[in-house]
Every structure is written in structure tokens, then in C-alpha cells.
Amino acid sequence: MASKNNILDKSGKVWLGSLIVFARFYVAMAILMPLFGSVVLIFQSWVLSNILNSAFVNNISRDGLLYSISLFTCLVIIRSTIAYVQELCAIKASERIKVNVRKILYETLLVNGHVWTRNQVSGAIASSIVEQVELLDGYFRKYLPVFISAAIVPLSFSIVIFCFNKIIGLILFISIPLIPLFMALIGHGAERASSKYLDSFSWLSGFFADRIRGLMTLKLYGCAQRELSSVVRASNDLKDRTLSVLKIAFLSSAVLEFFSAMGIACIAVYVGLTFLNFIRMGNDSVNLQLGLFFLLMAPEVYQPLRQMALYYHDRASAYAAVNKIEELFCGLPVIDLATSNSIKNNKLINVDFSIDNQILISAKDLEIKDSNSNRIVINKISFNILRFDHIALTGVSGVGKTSLIESIIGLRQYDGQIRFEGCDLTHLDEAILRRKTFLVSQRPYIFQDSILENIKIAKPEASYDEILEAARLSLVLDFTENIPNGLNTILGKGGMGISRGQVQRLSIARLFLRNPDFILLDEPTAHLDQDTEKKLLKNILDFSQNKTLILITHSPFIYNNMQIIWHLIDGKINNNYENII
Template sequence: MPETETSAAALKPATDRAIGRWLTGLRRQAGAALPLAVLAPLLGGGLLVLQAWLLATVLDHAIAGGAAAEALLPGLLSIGALIAARALLSGIGEAAGARAAERIKLALRRRLFADLLARRPDWTAARSSGALAAALVEQVEALDGFFSRFLPAMVQAALLPLAFAVVILPVDWVAGLLFLLTAPLVPLFMALVGWGAEAASRRQAQAFARLSGYFADRLRGLVTLRLFGRAEAETAAVRDAAEALRQRSLAVLRIAFLSSAVLELFAALGVAGIALYVGLSYLGLIHLPGTALTLQTGLFCLLMAPEVYQPLRLLAAHYHDRANARAGAAEIEAVLGGLPVASRPATVAAPPTRPVAPPPRSAIAVAIEDLVLDTPDGGRRLLDHAGLRLAAGGSLAILGASGIGKSSLLEALAGLRAAEGRILLGGVPLEALDEAKLRARVAILGQRPRIFQGSIADNLRLARPGASMAELRLAAGLADVLGFADALPQGLDTPVGDGGLGLSGGEAQRVALARIFLRNPDILLLDEPTAHLDAVTEARVLDGILRFSAGRTLIVATHSTAVAARLERVLRLAGGDLLPAPHPVRRFAPGSAA
């Protein structure tokens, strides 16, 4: 079945070089904020040159020219205005960088979340939920500094030192040449140190993802661990893992501090070289052709010397943001199997609104040929070249022991679990069906349906947000939800907690069944739909299922012979195959339809 734009096909494996291109490609998600974050510091650099020249001129007039204070006032006011303008541009740049990073992270999280929703349940079940959550939260957050700080600093470091040196060359060619020769050495040595920082950041990101998954899994199984007396041992293991993560984080910081120290050393040597040259020139110890330093030009060179290296200092301070971002991207790629293609942000489409259940659009025949199905870990074969044909509009019960593979078979029929062989719906191979059409026409009810916090009506409207109250009551009546909801003070508007808190297991199952009725599918795949129900309630719910499934194709996985007796065909899953089973004798519960 073809994947949508936000599906797993949108993810592709990435090499180190591809990760860099992918990070650069995400810039489109920032809109105009990122160019503004880059442009503002460049404009501030232009004002800096003018400020340094004005300051050198004012000092020259005051010291060498003996100008009065009144004559210096316009220059001093201009310098104050330039300082204020540079501060304003700096604030604008920082705010724009933060906004750009937030936009990029939001777009990326939406896209990654849409990809997770498009995955099969067996894919997510085979992975640590903690690692998946860490990829969407912590690893995406690691990209923040790359866009808000590193990219603007990188542009400044690439342009401003060269521009400053070119401006200084006409003033004094020796000072300009010193800047041109020494400035490129700083990024070179910083890159050598940065390779180690990136490797350490990647190891730290992997350790953090492992710790997140480990902690989430232990927290989920906390009750079981306490029952078996393993709580203290697992607590110690978590403490050891956290200590290992701390050590890796400190290693990253050590390398980051080293890169900053290397840069500071070269920058200090460069500034010291310029100061030595200017001082010796004033003392008359250096006489080079074309170098006649005045107080104004010498002060200008001294004032600009630290500013030539300042963009490189800034780049070194934020270089670890690049390493963190690349490590986070690599971890996203490792956890999700690829990186999303940079494009416009993906959105999750709302379920389509369609007419309420009856009548069905059309019945669909179901057939499987040579179906091979394994457990998610591949350790056990559930179906071995099994076959099945069910006519359009037919009903089938599948019996079998717990863990034999009934639920997995239903998931494979719904396209939610990978399997070998052929699955045909209406004569069309499952993989050839459009994803949206498949989800609209095939509905599956698992043994543990998800009930969200809200009212019962809110949970029903997840299937069709625009459904009226009359349509809700019709679906709820077929699933016997009204049998308990009408006894509540607020009826279908009664609030329930997350996970169905406030409802029994059977009541939550019936709410989920009514939600499926509201979707109006053509194929119903029900997994133990009457579990947790007494015989009388089971009969009422079966009556509703059979009334709804008239003209539709119905497959029910069940342990109940009472359920199997109400359906047309019965098969038993055993030995990796679907075998004919004798039809159970039909017994009527009190109050059930004959």
C-alpha cells in the first residue's frame, strides 16, 4: 500500500554528510526569522567599524589635537548612538534566532509524530517507548542551539573577520595582512578539536536515549519489579546508568572548553601581535614602506584587533551546539530508521465525515493465500502458509487458544502488521490499496481499546467529529452503551478519565465498539468484543453487532463458543493453519433475539 507524505517512506537513512545537508535543509521551515537572525549581526558589524573609527578620531583630536570638550561632543553622541543601535540589532538577532529555532522544532516534531502515527503497531511495539519519546523531545530540542546560535555565528565568522581585514588594509597594510594570515588559523584548529566534540556528543546522545528507554520501561513495570523483589536492584541499575550519562556529559564539556581555550589562545596571540607592532612603530623601532602610523590609525587598528577575532570567539562558544545537533539528528535517524525529508510541515488530517452506519457502501470479500506470520521478535511462527476465503457480507468466527495468533491475524488483515503471502480485500492486494481508503473501509477493535479523557460523546466523536447527538445515540444503542450511559446523570456527556477511568472493562469495550459503528466501515475485525460481559449483556451486544454487520463482512476472534454460534462460519487457528471447526450449538441467552 503506498505510503503518504508523512509515512515511513518519507524517512531515509542518513550518512554523516547527509545529516549536515539535512540540518541545512531545515532552514526553510524558519521562514524570514532565520535570515533576520543572520543579517542583524552583520549590520552590527558594519556599525562597529564606524564606531571604532569615530572613537579613534575623537581620541586623536583630544590627545594629539588638543580639541576642546565642546568640539568632541558631536563625536561622542554619535558613538553613543552607534552603541545603542548595535545593542538593538543584537537583541533583534537573538530574538529572531530563538523564533527560527522554535518554528523548526515545531515543524519537525509534527512531521516525526505524523510518521509515528503512520507506522504499524508492530513496529512501535518492537521499540522502546522511552527511546521514541526521547527522539521527539530531547533529540529535537538538541537542534535548538544549531539554528538559534551556531548558524548566525558561523555566517559572522565567515564574513566579518575578512571584511574587517579588508577595511583595515588601506589604513595599514601590515595590520590588515596580519589579520588575514592569523584569522583562518583559528577555525582550522577549532575544527580539529570539534571532531572530538562531535564524537563525544554522539555518544552522549546515545547514552541519553538508552537511559530514557530504560527508565520508561522500568517505570512501566514498577509493580511487577516490586512483586518479584527487584525494585532495589533496578534502582541501582538506573543510578549506574545515570552516572555513566553524567560522565559522558562531562567529557563533552571538557572538549568544548578545550576548543574555547584553543580559540582564546590564538585570538590573544593575534591581538598581542597587533599591539606589539603598533607599539614598536610608535617607538620608531619598525620602519616599513607605506606604514606611517598616526595616533588615529594606530588606535583604530588596536580597537579593531579584538573585534576581528570576536566572531571567531562566538563561533567557538557555540561550536558544541553544532555537535549536539548532529548527534541528535543521528539518534533520530537511528531510532526511527531515517530522517524526514525537509519540506512543508506535515499535519495530521482529521477523520473524514461520512454518513452514519447503515446502510453499508458495499460488502468486501476477504481472502488470504499462503500467509506466513511471525511474532514481532521473529522467535515463533504463528501462521505457516495459511489460507482463507470469506465471501462478501459473510461472517466468520476464529477460535483458538490464547497467544496462538488470532489478534496478530486480525492486525495483518487490517494492514497493521507485516506478513508474507497475499491478503486480498475485494480481490485487490492489500499493499495496492490506498491508505486512506483502507482505513475508511476496514475497522479493527482490539482487546484493549484506547479511551481518552473527556466525555463518552467526545470519545465517540473521534470516529466522526461532525456527528450529531442522534447519530451518536444510534451507534451507542447498537453497542449497548446506552444501557449504562442513560443511567448516568449526564448520559453520553458523562466525563471519563484517561484510559477509561470510571468505566469497567466491558463498558470501555462497548464505547470503542460504538465508535467503530459510527465510522461505518465495510469490514469489521473484532477481537474479543464481548470480553468482560455477562451472558445477558453479551447477547445484547451480539445482537447489535449482527444488526450492524448485515451487508458487511465480519470476522471475530473469540474464545466464546456463544459468540461463534451466532456467526455463519467457524474456523480454529491451530498448528499455524486455519482449520474447519464444528459449528457450536446455538444457545439463546435470556432476552436475546432469536
């Protein structure tokens, strides 16, 4: 879990490192290519210093230097090719990792179910899957390859230079450790600042989306201006936190530039004075070729560290992003390819259910708890639902009717056992379950699109005649006939433009179009007048012949037309019709 001070703990760092499994080859290539390039760099610097020494000291002609110049050119091309391949592999590795992390987070949303999702801030979820996963890009594409190079290359170069000149080698051995030391101190501040920035960004995303959705309510109550001021304050807070992150990034770069510049300056002064015979320390002599080699290599020794400082804030941003993902999803998703593939393969098994089995749903010791209060709403009940049963489910508001039907089709967590057509619900392929069942909820979601497209979402391959018939049975045509564009009328998000009762009829049109075997309706006529309720109920019952139907209702007219009546009270099902009356 994330620590209270917003610093990523060991388990979070291990999880971040385990993401490499999605792109092992490309990550390995992105790490190894700079190391190969460093080896080439040593030969390139030596060849260049030899060319200059031969030309100015030994006075060798241009023709005599042709081989060395050709070799130098080849080494430059090889280094450029290595750099290109490294960048390409780093990009591919980062993209593969981001795609898989987004897939895992999306699957986590599906596993947690709509009940958990409904209790989260939609803007925060969107921010975690889009923006915060995107922050992993800099870590795998830039920081990780440079970090490995910074750990190996400066030390290796220093050892090579030490073999030629012990004084310059000692200068490097002393100055190089100071850079990561001060960067580590600054890095703690960078991680905290990045975490605070992501907190602010995530909160602003949810806050802004919530205010947009409730804009009409804010206007009706005269609160629009007040909320506008709140958005401005939140935006300014985000701006301040962004500048804090940038300030620390600039500070870390300045610290590195200072120490690397001091190290290079000391080497340059020593080489110059030694070459001019102003000083001599030990038996090491410096000619033009060696001096040029040291001066060419000195900046390259510090280059990986300079790059690490440049990308150090990417590390802090990635750590903060993992922290936020862990906080939002109440833990980090498990990264286990073998387990994931095994589960996927099990889910893809298409069970051939026998129609001879008359029991459609069988529940044993079913217990359901309220997702917010953890209160038991369904208490250890067992029941069977036979094929073609028509059941009216009644009870006072909040007793657990919706929780019960959502659990029956796997949309809510429960304890106990539910079997669908003889198969345990937890082992049943999601696609099979959704194909055989259909739930019309109290608050169906309407997309910002035409009425026709909102109906068609239930069966994308449906013909226009099939959609028209579904609209007729659901009485959608009764109100679209009076609209200029009819079924092509564009609705606002959430069904803005039509009434709650019309939204309910539109969702029932989806049911008629889908034509499932098992129908669950949650108060489908709650917002309809009595005449429309009677017409729609008749169409639903006619349609549900040779189908299984569970209908939640408070209407005596509806449950008087049903074969079976279940009254839910104190977490138990009461089949006694007289007690209901």
C-alpha cells in the first residue's frame, strides 16, 4: 500500500519493475544499446585524438590519415545507428507497457463491478487510466535505460582513464559519486511534489466533470458563479503545484551541471598545465593524443549522469502515478501472465447448457452486503428459479431488491453460491452470461447520440426494421412521432432532451431488440402514467412468453398480473401473497 507521506513503498517499486514483463526484449535492447554505444565511443575518441595528434604533431599528410578518417566515420555511423535502435526499442517498450497497464486497469474495473465504479469519481478513474498511465512513458522510455547507463558507464570510463592517468581517474572517482548523492536528496522532494501535483490534477478532473454534469442544477439554484470561483481556485492550486515540480526539476539539473562542470574544468586545467610542463604529478606524462583523449572522454563520463538528472523527474512522476493508481484501485493489480492467461482460457470455454434442465437459477446460502455500510441486506437465502417463471419482486425501498437481481447475473459481489443453468456463476464466461440475460435498471445510461443509435447499442448488427419494431413495442414511437427528426433526434448526455419515463421506454426498447432468454426489470414503469403502464406491461408480458422474467415493482397492478410474487423483507423472501397485501 501507498505510504501516508505519498512516497512509493517497496511493493509499489517492485510492481513498477514487474511491468517489464510485457516488453522484455525491447526493454533489454533499450538498456544494452547505450552500453554498446559507450564501447564504440571509447574507440571513436581514441581514433579522433590519434588523427589530430598525427596531423598537428607528426605532420602526417591527408592521404596518410585517410584510413583513420574512414574508421572514425564508420564509428560515428555505428554510434548513430545504435542510438536510433535504442530510441526505437525504448518507444516500443513504453507503448507496449502502457497498453497492457491500461488493459489491466480496465479489466480491474470490470472485475470490481459497476457498484464499486458507481462509488468512485469518474474523472479520477479516467485520469488514472489515461494521464497517470501516460506518466509511465518517461520512466520506461527515458529514465530506466539512462539509469542503467549511469550506473555502469561513468565507472567503466573512469577505470579506462585511470589506466592511462591516475590523477584524472581520481578526479573522476571523487566527483562522480557526488552527483547521485545530491540528486537522491533532491529526488525525495521531487517525488513528494509530483504526488501532490497528481492529487491536485486527479481531484480537479473529478471536480470539473462533476460540476459540468450538474451545471443545470447549479444554474437553477444560482450557484454557478460560486462554483466558477471554486474551479478557478482549484486551477490556480494545480498551477502552483506544477511550478513546484518544475522548480525541483530545474534545481536537480543545476546541481548536476555544477558538479560535472567542475569535474571537466579540473581535468582540462590538469591536462593543460601538464602538457605545458607547468606541473608534474607522479610518473604519468600527457602528450597531445592522451590530452585530447581525456578531454573528449571527460564530458562523456558525465553525460549519462546529466541525462539521468534530465529524466529524474520522470521517475518521480512515475512513482507518484503508481501511488495514485494504488490508492484509487485499493491496491495494485496483480501482474501474472501465466495466471492471467489461465483465467482467460478458462473463461473462453463455451459450456453447452442443456435446455432439459428446468432450473435456470439456483442460489444457496446467498448473502449480500451493502457496498457502503457493509450492512447485510440479503441474509442466507436459498431459492430456485425455473425456466419460464414470471416473478414479481416487491418490498420497501432499500430492502435489497436491486442488489438481489444484480447478484443473480454477476453484477454485484456476494457470499454463498449462485448457479446459472447448472454452472457456478463465478466460472461462467461473461460473454455467455450477457448474451443470455438482460437487465433494465432504474437509471439506464443514455449516450449523447440519436435515439435510434441508443436503441441499436443493444444489438449493433440489427436492421432498421428490427429497431423500428423494438421502438413500437416499447412505445418509443408514441413520442418520437411528435418530434421533427423522429428516431434520428440527437439526445444529450444522460438522456437530456426527453423525460425520465421516455428514457425508461428507450431502455426497454433495447430489451426488445436484444431478445434475451432471461429478463430482469427494475421498476420499468415507475415514471409512466397508468395508461402507458398498462400498454407497456402487456407488451412486456407478451414478449416474455417462453422466457424467464423477474420484475421489481411497487405497483399492485403489475404484481397482480404475475405468476409468482416474492416479497423481500428483513433479508428474506416471503412467498405468502396475503402478507404482501
